[in-house]
Amino acid sequence: MEPLPSVESNRVVVSTEGTLTLGQALRLVQQRKAENRRRSIFLVCGFEPLHLETFLQGHFALRFPSEAVDVQTGLYGNLEPALEAAAASPAEAAAVVIEWSDLDPRLGLRSAGGWALSVQADILRSCQERLLRLLGGLKAVGDKMPVALVPPTLPLSLLGHTAGWQFSLAEAELQKQMATFLADAAQIGRVALLNSSSLARVSPEPLRLDALMELKAGFPYTVAHASAVGGLVVKLLFPPSPMKGLITDLDETLWSGIVGEVGAQNVSWSLAEHTAIHGLYQQMLGHLAEMGVLLAVATKNELAVVEEALQRDDLLLPRKSFFPVSANWGPKSDSIAEILRTWRIGADSVVFVDDSAMELDEVRTAFPAMTCLEFSGKRPAKSVELLEQLRDLFGKAGVDREDGLPQAIPQSSAFKAATGGSSRAEFIRGLHGRLVFDCRKDPANQRLLELINKTNQFNLNGTCLSESEWLKLFADQSALVVGVSYEDKFGPLGTIGVLSGRRVSDVLELTSWVLSCRAFSRQIEDHMLDHLFHQHGVGAIQLAFRPTPRNQPLQHYLVSLGLDLDRGKASLSREQFRTHIEDLPHQVRLLTS
Amino acid sequence: MTDIPSRVSQCFLNVFPDMRAADLPRATQSALPQWDSVAHATLLSAISEEFQIDLDDESFESLTSYLLIVDFVENRVVQA
Numbered sequence: 106m107e108p109l110p111s112v113e114s115n116r117v118v119v120s121t122e123g124t125l126t127l128g129q130a131l132r133l134v135q136q137r138k139a140e141n142r143r144r145s146i147f148l149v150c151g152f153e154p155l156h157l158e159t160f161l162q163g164h165f166a167l168r169f170p171s172e173a174v175d176v177q178t179g180l181y182g183n184l185e186p187a188l189e190a191a192a193a194s195p196a197e198a199a200a201v202v203i204e205w206s207d208l209d210p211r212l213g214l215r216s217a218g219g220w221a222l223s224v225q226a227d228i229l230r231s232c233q234e235r236l237l238r239l240l241g242g243l244k245a246v247g248d249k250m251p252v253a254l255v256p257p258t259l260p261l262s263l264l265g266h267t268a269g270w271q272f273s274l275a276e277a278e279l280q281k282q283m284a285t286f287l288a289d290a291a292q293i294g295r296v297a298l299l300n301s302s303s304l305a306r307v308s309p310e311p312l313r314l315d316a317l318m319e320l321k322a323g324f325p326y327t328v329a330h331a332s333a334v335g336g337l338v339v340k341l342l343f344p345p346s347p348m349k350g351l352i353t354d355l356d357e358t359l360w361s362g363i364v365g366e367v368g369a370q371n372v373s374w375s376l377a378e379h380t381a382i383h384g385l386y387q388q389m390l391g392h393l394a395e396m397g398v399l400l401a402v403a404t405k406n407e408l409a410v411v412e413e414a415l416q417r418d419d420l421l422l423p424r425k426s427f428f429p430v431s432a433n434w435g436p437k438s439d440s441i442a443e444i445l446r447t448w449r450i451g452a453d454s455v456v457f458v459d460d461s462a463m464e465l466d467e468v469r470t471a472f473p474a475m476t477c478l479e480f481s482g483k484r485p486a487k488s489v490e491l492l493e494q495l496r497d498l499f500g501k502a503g504v505d506r507e508d509g510l511p512q513a514i515p516q517s518s519a520f521k522a523a524t525g526g527s528s529r530a531e532f533i534r535g536l537h538g539r540l541v542f543d544c545r546k547d548p549a550n551q552r553l554l555e556l557i558n559k560t561n562q563f564n565l566n567g568t569c570l571s572e573s574e575w576l577k578l579f580a581d582q583s584a585l586v587v588g589v590s591y592e593d594k595f596g597p598l599g600t601i602g603v604l605s606g607r608r609v610s611d612v613l614e615l616t617s618w619v620l621s622c623r624a625f626s627r628q629i630e631d632h633m634l635d636h637l638f639h640q641h642g643v644g645a646i647q648l649a650f651r652p653t654p655r656n657q658p659l660q661h662y663l664v665s666l667g668l669d670l671d672r673g674k675a676s677l678s679r680e681q682f683r684t685h686i687e688d689l690p691h692q693v694r695l696l697t698s
Numbered sequence: 699m700t701d702i703p704s705r706v707s708q709c710f711l712n713v714f715p716d717m718r719a720a721d722l723p724r725a726t727q728s729a730l731p732q733w734d735s736v737a738h739a740t741l742l743s744a745i746s747e748e749f750q751i752d753l754d755d756e757s758f759e760s761l762t763s764y765l766l767i768v769d770f771v772e773n774r775v776v777q778a
Contacts, residue, residue: 131712322739
């Protein structure tokens with residue numbers, strides 16, 4: 106577990122990079138609010154961003170002590186439009202966080218569509234189609250900026266007719282689809298995938314889902330899990346520079362035994378001699394050498410005997426991988442100083458590995474910026490941890506042929522199809538949505554008033570209505586109040602929108618217009634305007650629009666219809682609406698008194 | 699036990715940094731425009747984290763003022 110940043114009163118003092126609590130993250134975000142050096146990330150996720158957004162900013166603040174990051178987010182509930190928005194945004198990087206419910210809401214806790222055997226084939230089909238479209242969107246974002254892609258982190262705990270300990274065919278099929286998607290995504294330039302094993306080390310799977318918060322607020326992660334994901338996303342988007350060189354000790358490190366005592370033929374690194382952990386270390390060094398990492402030796406030995414051992418045929422990396430080899434009886438810090446001069450690189454780019462705590466301390470004192478790591482041959486678990494640490498220190502975000510690494514594997518046919526474009530309109534039609542416009546004037550329907558007063562993002566003006574204003578509206582004969590409910594193949598969303606205003610001659614004065622964020626990205630807003638033009642037969646709608654800090658989604662929509670909000674033009678003619686809206690996807694039913 | 703109000707206050711100030719500590723005892727969801735659904739979820743998560751308390755459906759809906767939250771935390775800490 107990484108150490109926590111220390112907190113002094115209301116100031117967070119960061120001692121080292123580490124895990125953040127929500128309180129610490131909130132304070133870090135607050136501290137950096139006035140910071141002039143700001144960067145920008147686009148967070149693409151299907152759920153409410155809530156603490157994940159906070160933790161992205163918090164972990165960024167830990168990583169870059171004198172900078173701040175602004176996080177843009179897309180609309181709730183649909184990844185594709187958010188990917189489009191990210192690709193069109195000036196953000197310098199994007200974090201794309203996918204959960205199973207983004208592929209099909211029936212895989213999450215908020216859908217009423219069910220996951221019975223009878224719909225599993227449809228779920229699989231819908232996931233496959235969604236992944237295809239996501240791949241296309243990901244490609245568009247990856248062409249513009251670095252992308253951190255987080256594959257589903259929450260379990261598929263309910264799907265399947267089997268008991269929980271048995272993997273069902275449907276689950277296996279979904280995992281197969283996801284694996285293909287990730288393999289394709291990994292080949293898109295600048296897309297970096299989160300390693301699920303690394304995430305599991307800091308966030309165990311059973312502790313990730315917060316069912317209460319998911320059902321109440323649309324945010325499925327526990328605080329600790331959100332922190333872990335946020336931290337790793339920042340690492341993916343802003344990776345630390347990889348180390349350039351590794352200097353290794355020999356005796357009890359590269360091999361077992363003291364070569365000066367037992368001779369070159371009797372030091373060992375094999376399973377047969379119970380010293381295989383040293384062989385693993387040699388393989389790791391060979392791997393690093395192929396990645397272009399500089400390797401050198403610093404050992405207290407006679408050079409001749411060292412050379413004899415390094416020439417052995419069964420050494421698991423080529424002798425030529427090491428340059429220079431410094432073998433003498435002087436302090437190791439002197440040897441290392443000489444190696445650094447030969448390499449012409451700084452100590453802060455170099456790792457030193459030795460089995461002796463004393464030697465490590467001596468080198469650390471001479472080169473405080475150098476990363477000094479202990480090799481514990483007698484404790485294999487510690488040694489494996491060391492190898493994992495070396496992977497982290499030397500790992501590169503991308504690979505290229507000059508590093509001697511294999512070329513990318515051919516992309517799947519899905520990838521080619523997705524990057525060739527796919528139809529979002531087809532997807533929306535495939536939802537088989539059904540809208541109900543309830544035009545009955547029922548003042549007892551408190552849900553409508555609640556929606557007007559609680560909706561922030563798609564809200565015409567943010568104006569809250571009191572109970573008496575609400576009742577007055579119903580008493581006005583020229584006023585209209587329309588409640589809108591919606592359901593599709595993923596289940597009912599209930600009442601999700603309200604329109605209210607009054608008709609004055611050929612113009613409809615729209616005073617309240619809200620749409621729940623759960624219902625974004627399904628063209629329901631188009632249907633709502635169409636209802637006003639079609640059912641009320643007006644030639645224009647005068648919108649009582651006012652910008653609020655939270656109603657950007659509505660502003661974007663109005664601008665997409667050609668309204669110039671900067672000039673205060675908030676009137677939409679029937680003709681203008683028709684030029685922007687070609688086809689409406691859902692079935693509509695009217696309820697009138 | 700005695701530091702519960704100050705720890706709750708710190709959670710509030712983390713979520714509503716523009717508030718004055720002196721105004722906290724009067725803070726309610728209906729009176730505070732910035733206490734919207736997002737802030738509510740953030741605040742209760744911060745309280746839950748600070749005091750290691752699991753929230754349930756009822757408390758999520760009912761904890762709508764500073765005083766109710768202090769009272770709730772004090773009761774839960776005593777029970778623990």
